[in-house]
Amino acid sequence: MTDKVPSTARLLAANFVRNTAGMVGFLIIFLVVTSAIFAEQISGYDPNLMDGMSTSMSPSTDHLMGTDQLGRDMFSRVLYGGRNSVLIGVTASFLGNLIGTVLGAIAGYLGGKLDTIFIRLSELFMTFPQLVLVLIFVTFLGQGVSNVIIIFAITGWMTTFRLVRSEFLSLREEAFVEADRAFGFSKKRIIFRHLLPNTMSPIVVAFTINIAIYIIAEAGLSFLGLGVPVTTPTWGNLLAAAQAPVVVEQYWWLWVFPATAIIVFVTGVNFIGDGLRDVLDPRQRTRGSKSTFKSALKEKLIGTRERNS
Amino acid sequence: MIPMAFSISAIIFFASRLSPIDPLNSLISPDAAADPTNLAILKERLGFNDPIIVQYFNWLMEMFKGNFGYSIQSGQPISEILALRMPATLELVLAALIISTTLALLIGLIAGANRGGLTDKTSRALAAVGISVPDFFIGLALLNVLAYRLSWFPTGQRISPGQETFLDRLPHLVLPVATLSIAMLAVLIRYTRNSVLDTINRDFVKTARSKGLPEWKVMWSHVFRNSLGPVMVLIAFRLPLLVGGAVLVEAVFQWPGIGDTIVEAVTVSDYPVIMVVSLLIAVAILFASFLVDIAKSILDPRVRLGATTE
Numbered sequence: 001m002t003d004k005v006p007s008t009a010r011l012l013a014a015n016f017v018r019n020t021a022g023m024v025g026f027l028i029i030f031l032v033v034t035s036a037i038f039a040e041q042i043s044g045y046d047p048n049l050m051d052g053m054s055t056s057m058s059p060s061t062d063h064l065m066g067t068d069q070l071g072r073d074m075f076s077r078v079l080y081g082g083r084n085s086v087l088i089g090v091t092a093s094f095l096g097n098l099i100g101t102v103l104g105a106i107a108g109y110l111g112g113k114l115d116t117i118f119i120r121l122s123e124l125f126m127t128f129p130q131l132v133l134v135l136i137f138v139t140f141l142g143q144g145v146s147n148v149i150i151i152f153a154i155t156g157w158m159t160t161f162r163l164v165r166s167e168f169l170s171l172r173e174e175a176f177v178e179a180d181r182a183f184g185f186s187k188k189r190i191i192f193r194h195l196l197p198n199t200m201s202p203i204v205v206a207f208t209i210n211i212a213i214y215i216i217a218e219a220g221l222s223f224l225g226l227g228v229p230v231t232t233p234t235w236g237n238l239l240a241a242a243q244a245p246v247v248v249e250q251y252w253w254l255w256v257f258p259a260t261a262i263i264v265f266v267t268g269v270n271f272i273g274d275g276l277r278d279v280l281d282p283r284q285r286t287r288g289s290k291s292t293f294k295s296a297l298k299e300k301l302i303g304t305r306e307r308n309s
Numbered sequence: 310m311i312p313m314a315f316s317i318s319a320i321i322f323f324a325s326r327l328s329p330i331d332p333l334n335s336l337i338s339p340d341a342a343a344d345p346t347n348l349a350i351l352k353e354r355l356g357f358n359d360p361i362i363v364q365y366f367n368w369l370m371e372m373f374k375g376n377f378g379y380s381i382q383s384g385q386p387i388s389e390i391l392a393l394r395m396p397a398t399l400e401l402v403l404a405a406l407i408i409s410t411t412l413a414l415l416i417g418l419i420a421g422a423n424r425g426g427l428t429d430k431t432s433r434a435l436a437a438v439g440i441s442v443p444d445f446f447i448g449l450a451l452l453n454v455l456a457y458r459l460s461w462f463p464t465g466q467r468i469s470p471g472q473e474t475f476l477d478r479l480p481h482l483v484l485p486v487a488t489l490s491i492a493m494l495a496v497l498i499r500y501t502r503n504s505v506l507d508t509i510n511r512d513f514v515k516t517a518r519s520k521g522l523p524e525w526k527v528m529w530s531h532v533f534r535n536s537l538g539p540v541m542v543l544i545a546f547r548l549p550l551l552v553g554g555a556v557l558v559e560a561v562f563q564w565p566g567i568g569d570t571i572v573e574a575v576t577v578s579d580y581p582v583i584m585v586v587s588l589l590i591a592v593a594i595l596f597a598s599f600l601v602d603i604a605k606s607i608l609d610p611r612v613r614l615g616a617t618t619e
Binding site: 120123124127128129131132135136138139140212216219220223224225226239242243245248249252255256259262263266267270 | 313316317320324437438440441442443445446449450452453457464465549550553556557560571572574575576578580583587590591594595
């Protein structure tokens with residue numbers, strides 16, 4: 001087992017490199033993330049330094065993306081904003097996936113009352129549109145970077161939960177799990193050591209796609225002025241300047257550049273997600289390749305495939 | 310659906326009791342609350358000394374009667390606020406739903422029928438970009454170009470002062486509706502296209518073709534009809550927008566709808582308003598999922614109401 005793992009990983013990596021969408025996405029993300037990390041070296045301006053002499057200047061060679069009404073360099077603010085936005089997206093997606101994975105694993109493997117409770121809970125959360133749910137939580141918890149991350153995590157675990165749960169439901173009937181049980185392994189060990197590694201692919205895909213969703217959600221929330229405090233630049237916070245009609249009308253560079261950053265990054269993430277899905281989860285791409293006689297028969301009898309919508 | 314509605318209403322009720330404001334304030338008008346002796350009598354009469362379960366059912370009865378309580382910010386009855394804001398949201402969302410659904414079904418059908426064709430390629434590229442663009446950015450771009458630079462349309466709000474007829478309001482409606490429609494198009498086109506592709510390879514389509522039916526008839530009455538099922542679900546789950554409003558689009562265009570009300574309420578922590586609006590949204594969504602079940606059984610005779618899946 002141990003000496004087979006690297007070869008599988010290399011195989012997957014080789015497949016991913018051959019996947020055009022995935023590689024394009026990877027390049028985009030690599031560029032955005034590196035420029036966000038090296039924001040100090042690239043921009044040359046302090047993102048919070050106000051320069052009364054050069055306020056609201058349109059893009060020029062001095063200020064690549066212009067300056068805002070307080071004379072702060074927009075290019076530098078977009079770079080630093082990317083740092084915070086990406087951090088929020090990645091952390092929230094990780095936490096949300098963690099919650100979804102743990103609950104889904106427990107519900108799927110153990111079943112019974114706990115399963116029913118978790119399913120009902122996820123239905124309850126899915127009843128509300130995400131933004132409305134986020135707004136309700138903002139009312140109770142308040143704003144701030146960590147609160148936004150927590151709120152995103154507790155409002156976005158349901159998709160992963162359903163995914164992991166259904167994987168576990170089918171996996172727990174497999175022969176190797178039966179063997180595990182016969183060995184007398186504890187439930188904890190079976191769930192986390194033996195079953196979980198087998199469900200990693202959909203979790204990784206969900207993690208990637210959720211990053212894109214959260215970046216857009218942060219932008220929306222901060223645009224409304226209900227997300228991260230203005231003192232911390234994020235792409236959403238920069239966009240919030242466009243709440244003022246004069247900015248929409250005259251200072252297009254204040255909202256076009258942050259929005260472009262969001263669009264580019266999110267497109268990149270979605271490309272990676274598609275690529276990963278192709279590589280890690282071939283069943284999603286070529287339908288019926290893994291179908292057994294039983295499932296083919298069921299399909300014939302029932303007529304339609306069950307959709308996970 | 311019914312038990313879900315009850316549990317949501319219960320959660321919302323108890324959450325509002327946990328909120329840092331005195332629930333009394335959300336039930337009576339501020340004028341009546343000013344007098345302390347009055348307050349004690351009111352407290353008794355409104356049942357605040359009853360057990361909490363009794364209070365919950367009383368509250369539920371009041372909700373059914375349309376007595377939603379009062380906003381703690383403005384002191385207005387919430388039912389009045391809703392009555393004021395609802396028409397704006399209905400106008401915006403209904404128009405956007407009709408336009409985006411018609412366009413998306415049409416484009417999706419053409420794209421799916423001519424896989425790899427020009428429509429297919431463009432629509433796929435647009436859909437891929439479309440899901441990465443925040444919807445309010447579309448609104449900002451339209452505002453900048455069409456309203457400020459070209460002055461073709463007003464720059465926001467629902468009515469200009471002194472012009473109250475529907476025709477006067479129409480120009481105000483164009484940009485918000487366009488924004489919301491574009492935002493809703495991408496996903497629906499992708500969905501319709503995939504659904505059409507799923508159906509087009511089925512045996513009954515081959516049968517229809519080999520019977521010698523003209524291609525448009527095969528497309529229209531066999532492929533299109535049978536690919537509607539999954540698309541219906543997506544459309545139905547957009548219906549609750551009619552109640553909840555489109556929060557971001559309304560914010561961009563200062564559109565005085567429900568979405569705008571939610572944002573205002575969250576900004577000033579107006580708990581009663583948030584609770585009532587979220588309850589209405591939840592009920593609307595539960596109702597939509599009920600509609601989906603009915604629509605499925607109409608479109609597909611194999612699905613029976615009340616039958617358990619699997």
